Structures are given as structure tokens and as C-alpha cells.
Amino acid sequence: xxxxxxxxxxxxxxxxxxxxxxxxxxxxxxxxxxxxxxxxxxxxxxxxxxxxxxxxxxxxxxxxxxxxxxxxxxxxxxxxxxxxxxxxxxxxxxxxxxxxxxxxxxxxxxxxxxxxxxxxxxxxxxxxxxxxxxxxxxxxxxxxxxxxxxxxxxxxxxxxxxxxxxxxxxxxxxxxxxxxxxxxxxxxxxxxxxxxxxxxxxxxxxxxxxxxxxxxxxxxxxxxxxxxxxxxxxxxxxxxxxxxxxxxxxxxxxxxxxxxx
Amino acid sequence: xxxxxxxxxxxxxxxxxxxxxxxxxxxxxxxxxxxxxxxxxxxxxxxxxxxxxxxxxxxxxxxxxxxxxxxxxxxxxxxxxxxxxxxxxxxxxxxxxxxxxxxxxxxxxxxxxxxxxxxxxxxxxxxxxxxxxxxxxxxxxxxxxxxxxxxxxxxxxxxxxxxxxxxxxxxxxxxxxxxxxxxxxxxxxxxxxxxxxxxxxxxxxxxxxxxxxxxxxxxxxxxxxxxxxxxxxxxxxxxxxxxxxxxxxxxxxxxxxxxxxxxxxxxxxxxxxxxxxxxxxxxxxxxxxxxxxxxxxxxxxxxx
Numbered sequence: 001x002x003x004x005x006x007x008x009x010x011x012x013x014x015x016x017x018x019x020x021x022x023x024x025x026x027x028x029x030x031x032x033x034x035x036x037x038x039x040x041x042x043x044x045x046x047x048x049x050x051x052x053x054x055x056x057x058x059x060x061x062x063x064x065x066x067x068x069x070x071x072x073x074x075x076x077x078x079x080x081x082x083x084x085x086x087x088x089x090x091x092x093x094x095x096x097x098x099x100x101x102x103x104x105x106x107x108x109x110x111x112x113x114x115x116x117x118x119x120x121x122x123x124x125x126x127x128x129x130x131x132x133x134x135x136x137x138x139x140x141x142x143x144x145x146x147x148x149x150x151x152x153x154x155x156x157x158x159x160x161x162x163x164x165x166x167x168x169x170x171x172x173x174x175x176x177x178x179x180x181x182x183x184x185x186x187x188x189x190x191x192x193x194x195x196x197x198x199x200x201x202x203x204x205x206x207x208x209x210x211x212x213x214x215x216x217x218x219x220x221x222x223x224x225x226x227x228x229x230x231x232x233x234x235x236x237x238x239x240x241x242x243x244x245x246x247x248x249x250x251x252x253x254x255x256x257x258x259x260x261x
Numbered sequence: 262x263x264x265x266x267x268x269x270x271x272x273x274x275x276x277x278x279x280x281x282x283x284x285x286x287x288x289x290x291x292x293x294x295x296x297x298x299x300x301x302x303x304x305x306x307x308x309x310x311x312x313x314x315x316x317x318x319x320x321x322x323x324x325x326x327x328x329x330x331x332x333x334x335x336x337x338x339x340x341x342x343x344x345x346x347x348x349x350x351x352x353x354x355x356x357x358x359x360x361x362x363x364x365x366x367x368x369x370x371x372x373x374x375x376x377x378x379x380x381x382x383x384x385x386x387x388x389x390x391x392x393x394x395x396x397x398x399x400x401x402x403x404x405x406x407x408x409x410x411x412x413x414x415x416x417x418x419x420x421x422x423x424x425x426x427x428x429x430x431x432x433x434x435x436x437x438x439x440x441x442x443x444x445x446x447x448x449x450x451x452x453x454x455x456x457x458x459x460x461x462x463x464x465x466x467x468x469x470x471x472x473x474x475x476x477x478x479x480x481x482x483x484x485x486x487x488x489x490x491x492x493x494x495x496x497x498x499x500x501x502x503x504x505x506x507x508x509x510x511x512x513x514x515x516x517x518x519x520x521x522x523x524x525x526x527x528x529x530x531x532x533x534x535x536x537x538x539x540x541x542x543x544x545x546x547x548x549x550x551x552x553x554x555x556x557x558x559x560x561x562x563x564x565x
Contacts, residue, residue, distance in 0.1 A: 006331075010361035017353035018346065085346050096311055097344040097401065100336075101361040103310040103327040260272075260312035 004111060007102045011115035014094075015082055021119065024078035028071045028162065029127045035067025036131040040138030047142055060144040061151045064135030065219045068158050069194065071127060072212060075120060075162045076186055079169030082116045083252075084179025095261050105257045113170055113249060120166040121159070128158035150221030150234075157218030157234060164245045168211055171248025175255050204230050214240035262287060263308065263409065263442055267317035270303050270464075277303040279464035280317070285442045285457075287408065290435045292455030292472070293444040296552050300464035301444040302340075305413050309338055321409055333362040337402030338411040344398065347387025351378060351397050354386060355404060364405055372400040377426075391418045399430065410434055412443040416450055428454050448548035452476070452539070462552040473519060476539070479547035484518035487511070487536040488527065497530045498523070512536070 015021045040063055047055070086095040102108040132155045136143035146152050173182035193213035200207075207213055208231055217237025232240060263285035270278040278300040285291045295301050306312040307319040310326035321329065321336055329335045345354045355369045373382045376396045381389065386397060395415065402410060412431070416424045431454060435441045445451050451458060451472070458475050460468040468475060488494050491513055498505045498515065503523075505515045515523060520539050527534050 006361050006363050010357040013353065013357040013360055014349075017349050017357070019348055085348075088346060094344055094346050096306075096309075096340050097358065099311055100309050100338055100340070101333055101358050103329070103332055260306070 004107065004114075007107050007111035008114055010101065011111045012118070014085075015115055015119050018081070018085060020081045020085070021078060024074050024081065025119070025123045028074035028078070029123060029130070031074060032065075032067040032071030032127045032131045032162075033134050035070060036064045036135035037138045039063050039066035040135040040143070044139050044142055058142070059221055060136060060139050060142060061132070061148065061154045061221045062219060063139065064132045065128075065154070065158050065216075066135075067131055068128070068162065068219065069212075069216065071131075072162055072165050073187075073190065075124065075166045076169040076190065077183075078120065079116055079166035080173045080179050080182045080186065082166075083112065083170050083173035084182060087178045099261050106253065109174065109253055109256055113167060116166055116170050117163060120163045124162035124166075125156075125159040127162065128155045131158070148221075153234065154219050154221050157238070160238070161215040161218050161241065164215060164241050165212065168241075168245045168248050171245065171250070171252040174252025175248065177255065177259070208232055209240055211241055211244040214244070262322055263440060264320040264323070265304065265308070265318070266320070268304065268307060268314055268319055269316040270300070270307060270312060271315045272303075277464055278307070278314075281461065281464065281466055282317075283459050283466060283469050285440055285459070287440040288435060288438050289456035290431055290441045290443060290454055291457040291459060292451035293442060293459050293461070294448060294451050294548065295444075295446065295461040295467075297446050299446075299461050299552070301446075301461065302413055303464075304461075305338070305340060305411055305442075305444060308411060309336070309340065311340075331362040331364075331405070333358065333364065333405035333407065335405070335407055336409045336411065337405060337407040338413075339395075339398040339402045339415055340411070340413050341398075344401075345386040345389075345394065348385055350383055350385055351389070351400075352382040354397065355382075355400060358401055358404055362405055368404060368406070372403050375403060376400040392420060392423045395419060395423065395427075399427070407439075409440045410442065412441070414444055414446070416445070416447075424450075448545045452544050460548070460551060467551055476544065479544070479551070483540050484515040484520045484523050485536070485538055485540045486513050486515070486520075486523055486527070486534060488513070488532055488534050490532060493530070494527060494532055497526055497532065501526055514540075 043063055086098055087093045098108060099105065102111070132146070132151070136145070144151055146155065169182065169186060172186055173179060176182050176185065189210065190212050193207045193210040214232055214237045217231040218234045220231060220234065231237065265284070266282050268278050268281045281300070281304060293301055303312060307314050308321065308326060319325070326332060326336065352369065352373065355372065356366065359366060359369050373379060376399050378396050378400055381393050386394065389397065415427050419427065431441050431443060435456070443454065455472050458468060458470055458472050459466070485508065486494070491507065491511065494513060495505060503515055503518065505513045508514045520537050524534060524537050
């Protein structure tokens with residue numbers, strides 16, 4: 001039986017030798033940090049003109065993660081392409097070569113999920129801490145420190161959130177067997193909470209359980225609703241996102257195990 | 262050694278493979294012949310564990326592919342041209358395959374040399390010509406130095422030079438004692454390459470026979486040989502109990518003969534041979550007749 005070590009090594013090389021992996025993870029970093037800095041600057045320069053209630057309920061940590069909401073899109077693309085390139089169009093799909101090399105589907109899939117996690121987690125950790133420090137520097141006197149209330153937990157939460165979103169994307173793409181179909185589901189889903197249902201009164205009670213809306217709750221320090229209106233608590237948010245991720249990954253596995261390649 | 266027993270595959274309502282049984286032995290090239298859509302690719306995919314048989318077994322060395330430890334060291338396959346991501350460099354494609362089956366990285370360099378991929382190894386596969394993509398696919402198949410090789414339509418779309426290269430390569434692999442199983446829809450290509458022939462139509466076995474027997478049975482094949490000393494060769498052949506006749510242009514023709522035996526006979530008597538080969542007039546027609554009857558038979562049965 002082929003062991004996990006060699007299968008993981010192969011998946012790692014596949015990720016490393018695709019330009020799209022590097023582009024997606026670099027842009028996740030750049031978007032998250034860049035937009036965090038812009039948000040910090042904007043609050044800092046307009047501080048005096050902010051309404052009093054905004055100033056009193058101000059959550060400087062959450063401001064640092066404004067960019068994460070967009071950075072997650074790049075992380076999702078990374079997860080989609082890690083699987084989607086196996087099914088890719090133009091005769092470029094490698095799924096048959098992959099399964100001929102590692103015929104046990106669970107092993108192939110497990111190695112793929114681990115490789116995506118192993119690539120995403122360090123980048124997401126770096127991104128979260130860089131976004132935090134850069135935004136706090138931009139906020140100047142209105143910023144906080146890593147020792148501030150809930151700041152470290154929120155920063156780690158951002159890293160975990162981004163990593164789980166990449167794995168969620170891996171599951172959905174395996175389930176749907178292709179990048180195009182996966183993006184057609186994931187992009188609307190990711191805008192549904194923030195742009196769609198999230199603004200409709202009464203639907204917030206439901207939309208806060210969407211994967212991204214639940215996950216972003218981990219990024220808040222005190223649930224004051226800077227990033228989200230009426231969010232779940234951080235622990236509940238993590239639990240809900242974990243459930244989505246697990247469901248997508250299991251669904252992907254069931255399809256991969258059952259279908260002919 | 263490849264063994265297929267009562268193999269059946271149904272895709273939805275379409276019966277692609279229908280109770281197929283045959284075995285493929287090492288040390289020779291076995292051609293897997295059938296018109297497009299006869300079930301050749303489906304059979305190969307089941308042999309590789311990519312598709313699950315509806316019924317029956319497809320075994321390699323007595324085991325299903327999925328149970329082989331480090332399968333690339335047991336079986337090398339060219340299933341579709343490339344199967345390579347367009348954005349990945351050829352060398353990296355071979356490297357991940359090698360790693361997955363604990364094949365040393367040095368072997369990647371070896372197969373790059375062996376297939377003449379050399380300068381293209383650092384290029385992204387998306388820019389490859391069909392010929393280069395095919396060479397990369399062959400390099401991947403040879404990576405694990407496997408005793409069993411499966412090639413699905415390896416000469417499709419290749420230029421004549423590439424066709425000759427693959428033919429020579431396959432002969433070499435069979436001569437080393439490996440099992441070489443190659444599918445094609447072209448009888449003429451098989452006649453030049455294969456030692457043994459498995460013919461299917463509509464997912465069913467139509468013939469499982471030595472190439473020479475097939476040729477002999479289905480059309481008047483003959484060995485054609487040209488020599489500066491035709492009289493002496495006629496005597497030598499007569500001495501070996503082989504009757505030959507002189508063709509219109511002075512070449513000798515031996516009905517149903519084996520070119521290797523004739524060549525060896527000539528060599529044993531120190532005779533120079535300028536040209537020798539198996540001529541198979543009407544081979545393609547024989548194949549068409551064989552498969553056409555299968556098509557009629559199947560459709561007639563379904564109509565009932």
C-alpha cells in the first residue's frame with residue numbers, strides 16, 4: 001500500500017509547481033494587509049469627524065481585518081485550483097495520472113487536503129499577524145497591541161478562518177469535480193452574507209450561519225459588530241465553520257470514492 | 262501478466278464492455294484492436310483502477326491495480342496524451358509522479374534522456390507539440406521501470422518519425438521481457454507492431470490470436486524477400502521444407518511465412534538479404550469485416 005508520506009510529498013510538489021498557487025497566496029497576503037492599512041489610515045485621519053457612538057464602540061483589532069474579507073477570496077481560489085487543476089479543461093486534467101500513481105482514493109484525497117493545509121496555514125498566519133501590526137501602525141494613537149483585549153485570539157482566529165476557507169473550497173471543488181462549477185457556487189455564497197441576505201432585516205438570523213459569516217465572527221474581539229452585524233460568538237463561529245468545512249470535505253470524499261475517474 | 266476475467270462495464274445505459282476475458286503475456290507486444298468506441302479505453306481504465314468494473318475482474322500480476330504497492334513500479338501507462346497540467350514544467354510533472362511512488366529523483370533525469378525530452382524538460386507542458394506531449398507521457402510510463410506497460414493509442418496524431426520511435430521503443434520493451442499491451446483502432450499499425458492480437462467489438466472479444474495466425478487466417482499474407490542470389494535462397498528454403506515463388510519484380514514470396522524465420526535461415530547460410538518483410542494485403546479489410554459483423558450481431562440482438 002502506498003503510504004501517506006510519498007503521497008503528501010507528491011501533492012506538495014504539485015502545489016509548489018503551479019504558478020496559480022503562488023499568485024493566489026501572494027494576493028491573499030497583499031489584499032489582507034494592504035486593505036487593513038488603508039482602513040487604519042482612513043479611521044486615523046478622520047477620527048475627529050467620526051460620530052461619537054462609533055468612537056466609543058471602536059474595535060481597532062477588527063479594523064486590521066477589513067482586508068481579510070477580500071483576502072479570503074484569494075485563499076478560496078487557492079483551494080479551488082489545488083483540486084480544479086486535477087479536473088482542468090483543455091485536456092490538462094491530471095486526475096487520471098494522480099489516481100494511477102496513488103490508486104487509493106482516500107489516501108490521495110487525504111494527502112491533497114493535508115498539502116493544502118500545510119501550504120495555507122503558514123501563509124495565513126503570516127498574513128493575519130502582518131495585517132494586524134500594519135493596521136495598528138496605520139491607526140497610530142487609536143490602535144491597540146497584541147496584548148489588548150481579545151487581539152491575539154482574533155489574530156489567530158483570522159489565520160484559522162482563512163485556512164479553513166481554503167479547505168472548504170477543496171471540499172466543494174472535489175464535490176463538484178471542477179474549478180468553474182466550484183467558483184460558480186463559492187463566489188455567490190461568499191457574497192451572500194455580506195452583500196445579500198446580510199442586509200435584509202430578519203434574514204440575519206439565518207445568514208450568520210453561512211460559512212464566511214460564521215467564520216468572520218472569530219475575528220472580533222468583543223462581538224460589537226464592527227465587521228458584522230449581529231454575529232455569532234467567536235467559539236460558535238469557529239464551530240459552525242468547522243462543520244461546513246467537514247461537510248464539504250466529506251462530501252468531496254464520497255464523490256471521489258464513488259465516481260469513475 | 263495481465264488478466265481480464267468476465268469484465269463488464271456499464272456507463273449509464275451504455276454497455277461499454279461486455280463479459281470480456283483475455284490474458285496478456287510478457288515478452289511480446291500484444292495489440293488491443295477495435296474500432297473507436299469498442300471498449301478499449303474503458304478496459305484499460307479498469308485495469309488501472311480508474312473505473313470500477315460493473316462485474317468481473319481486471320488483474321495485474323493476479324491483483325487488482327488498487328492493491329499494488331507503489332503501482333508505478335509495476336505498471337506504466339499512457340492513458341491520454343500528457344495528462345499533464347499546462348502550467349507545470351515537464352520535469353516537475355515527472356518529479357511529483359516519482360515522489361508519489363518512492364522512485365529516486367535521478368530516475369526522472371534518466372527517463373528525460375531516454376525519451377529525448379532533454380531541452381524541453383524545463384518548459385511548461387502547455388506549450389508542447391502533440392509529439393512532445395506523447396514523449397512526456399511515455400517518460401511518465403517508464404518512470405518506475407515497470408514490467409507491465411499499457412499504451413492507449415500511442416501513435417495517434419504523431420508524425421512518421423514519432424511513430425517509428427514509439428514502435429522501436431515498444432519492441433525494445435517487449436524484448437526485455439516486459440508485458441506490452443497497446444491499443445489501436447488501426448489494423449495497419451498493429452500489423453507492423455504487434456506479435457499477438459486481441460480484437461474486440463462492442464465490448465466483446467472477437468479474436469485472441471497470434472498476429473501471424475490472424476494474418477494467415479484472414480487474408481493471404483506472405484513474406485517478401487529480395488536477395489542478389491535468389492536461386493540459392495530458393496534452394497535453402499526448399500531444403501527447409503518451405504515453398505517459395507518468384508514475384509513479378511524478381512523478389513521471392515513465401516505464403517504464410519514468418520519473416521524472422523526466413524531471415525534467420527538466410528543468415529545461417531550466409532545469404533545477403535536486401536529487403537524482407539511481411540506483406541499483408543487486405544488486412545484492414547479483414548479487420549473491418551470482423552468488427553462489422555460484431556456490430557450487426559450486437560445491434561440485431563438489442564433490437565429484439
